[in-house]
Amino acid sequence: MRIEQNQKMDANVVVTGTARQENVAAAKKDASIVRIEKDRKADRLLEQPTYGKLPCYVDVENGYLYVANYGEGTLVCYPVNTDGSLMPYDRKISHLPSASNIPHVHCSEITPDGEYICVLDCGIDAVAFYHAKGERRYELAHAFGTKEGSGPRHVRFSDDGNLAYIICETNSFINVYKYRKTAPGKMIQVQEIKTLPDDYTGWSVTSALRFSRDRSMLFASNRGHNSISCFRVDSHNGTLLRTSVVSLPGSFPRDFNLTPDGRFLLVGLQHDDRLLAYEIDYQNGTLYPTGKECNVPSPCC
Numbered sequence: 001m002r003i004e005q006n007q008k009m010d011a012n013v014v015v016t017g018t019a020r021q022e023n024v025a026a027a028k029k030d031a032s033i034v035r036i037e038k039d040r041k042a043d044r045l046l047e048q049p050t051y052g053k054l055p056c057y058v059d060v061e062n063g064y065l066y067v068a069n070y071g072e073g074t075l076v077c078y079p080v081n082t083d084g085s086l087m088p089y090d091r092k093i094s095h096l097p098s099a100s101n102i103p104h105v106h107c108s109e110i111t112p113d114g115e116y117i118c119v120l121d122c123g124i125d126a127v128a129f130y131h132a133k134g135e136r137r138y139e140l141a142h143a144f145g146t147k148e149g150s151g152p153r154h155v156r157f158s159d160d161g162n163l164a165y166i167i168c169e170t171n172s173f174i175n176v177y178k179y180r181k182t183a184p185g186k187m188i189q190v191q192e193i194k195t196l197p198d199d200y201t202g203w204s205v206t207s208a209l210r211f212s213r214d215r216s217m218l219f220a221s222n223r224g225h226n227s228i229s230c231f232r233v234d235s236h237n238g239t240l241l242r243t244s245v246v247s248l249p250g251s252f253p254r255d256f257n258l259t260p261d262g263r264f265l266l267v268g269l270q271h272d273d274r275l276l277a278y279e280i281d282y283q284n285g286t287l288y289p290t291g292k293e294c295n296v297p298s299p300c301c
Contacts, residue, residue, distance in 0.1 A: 073103025142185020243285025268299025
């Protein structure tokens with residue numbers, strides 16, 4: 001789910017993905033636009049099909065909405081009207097299977113310079129850059145592969161746009177790259193750092209990746225090890241130092257986010273139906289439980 005400020009409406013526009021079961025064999029999947037007014041009333045503006053299986057990620061940038069369909073390996077692109085409503089899609093980008101794997105598009109982000117749509121495919125271990133502007137919009141510009149079986153899942157860019165941080169789901173590493181506008185697909189890897197303790201040998205896969213509000217820390221969640229990894233971001237070169245791995249009292253932290261003031265981290269335990277709050281200790285690079293929690297059925301994002 002993504003929330004965008006729309007000044008003309010003086011309201012929040014919430015973009016959601018839904019899966020409504022119609023029968024045992026198939027589910028109808030839609031991308032919805034919901035307007036939230038100041039009185040907190042919600043008004044559904046428009047609903048469009050995602051044209052794919054298992055939609056898992058929504059990104060809203062520069063007047064377009066992008067939906068990643070994990071099950072089908074596609075990215076569907078929709079123009080967004082000035083009132084926040086969603087127009088019919090104008091492109092469906094499909095990834096092809098490799099010799100041994102099938103595509104699973106998991107994330108898309110517009111690069112900081114606004115020139116490219118960066119698409120991560122954790123099924124075929126690929127990162128692709130498509131033109132985001134002009135007559136060449138949606139054309140493939142560059143692409144590169146990560147380590148076989150690593151499963152690139154989410155990407156975050158530094159504020160200055162010079163670095164890209166990619167979390168890999170299957171091997172539980174974060175890769176740091178130098179980003180170059182002239183050749184984004186030829187990014188130079190400068191670091192690879194594990195999200196798990198060095199002595200851990202059990203099963204685990206990563207999920208979410210988010211910066212602190214001041215960009216001094218980066219957090220990653222681990223499903224299986226059931227923890228949040230905390231990293232300090234070097235203020236000079238942007239590389240990461242793992243400062244702590246905080247164990248959670250429950251299973252499968254699929255997603256988390258920070259409060260607007262940057263003081264707290266909220267994490268959902270999907271298999272325990274709980275949402276927990278942690279206070280961020282910036283000085284020591286760790287998290288402390290607040291004791292505050294609430295029940296949420298199968299929190300995913």
